[in-house]
Amino acid sequence: MRYIIVGTGAVGGAMGGRLAEAGHEVVLVARGAQYEALREDGLRLTTPEGTRTHRLPVVDGPEALDLGQDDVLVLAVKTQDGVAALDAWSARPVAGGGTAGERLPLICAQNGVESERLALRRFHRVYGCCVYLPASFVEPGRVLAAGAPLTGILHIGRYPSGADDTVRAIAADWEKAKLEAPVVPDVMRWKYAKLLSNLANAIEAVTGVLDGPDGFALFDRARAEGRAVLAAAGIEATGSAEQEEARGGRIRFDPVDGARRGGSSWQSLSRGTGTIEADYLNGEIVLLGREHGIPTPVNEVLRRTANAFARERRAAGSMTVAELTALADAAS
Structure with missing residues (x-):
């Protein structure tokens, strides 16, 4: 699976960097100064282990990326920016037929409880993610993730409830990236x-x-x-x-x-x-x-x-x- 991180701030940057370190294919999505910094200098991820620079593909929107059937969208923008991102990505065509909203899984890795409802209006396959991941983003291109030995614990499950093979496969990938990901059938409780x-x-x-x-x-x-x-x-x-x-x-x-x-x-x-x-x-x-x-x-x-x-x-x-x-x- 390829992970497309829609919103490379603190949480998105930490997740993207850790997934890349674990050997997974990752695309970062950012805007403005963050996009320019990631494109020019890469993602500088600082953890208690030190600082690594990840030179990953970065785009500023869905028009710059061809989507495939094995892509997973991770929505990590703040909720107030969610509708614009959901509208833009859900209509994007996917190779082999259909749109992202029809074909691809979308994980809401955000605070609050509204994003999943917003997403379900546009995506058939929506997953909630309860983010417990201490990270900071205050400077373009640089993310600090202070958690050790795990970078984060991310309870995930299908929205509004349940679990399936897709979320279990995602959890297995994340577990290899210092992101513990318990799969739960009641993610909204978390x-x-x-x-x-x-x-x-x-x-x-x-x-x-x-x-x-x-x-x-x-x-x-x-x-x-x-x-x-x-x-x-x-x-x-x-x-x-x-x-x-x-x-x-x-x-x-x-x-x-x-x-x-x-x-x-x-x-x-x-x-x-x-x-x-x-x-x-x-x-x-x-x-x-x-x-x-x-x-x-x-x-x-x-x-x-x-x-x-x-x-x-x-x-x-x-x-x-x-x-x-x-x-x-x-x-x-």
């Missing part, structure tokens, strides 16, 4: 659990830290709202004991080049992208709360504040935890 932990992303992004009693107290309030709306919606998330059994002690986070390992939302603000994924993290809890009559004032403040930071290109970490907590208190 993604909803990850959603609850990702409610902290906005706090880290706008305050620069998630540390100390005040930051964790605010996170606990956001997570309590999340658990309440999931319960009201009848949505099950993997429990902490099951997560600990699957992941505990299997990845340690080693510093690489003394660089800071910030979360995905912090990285978006640090790069000044102008967008952030808060609508699909805290905003998912707000949406479910509105649907089921559950107040979610803390998550609404986090969603709105993170979006304002991104839109106005305000510096990551330029608000204090006390200021953010005061906004949440006023809304509550």
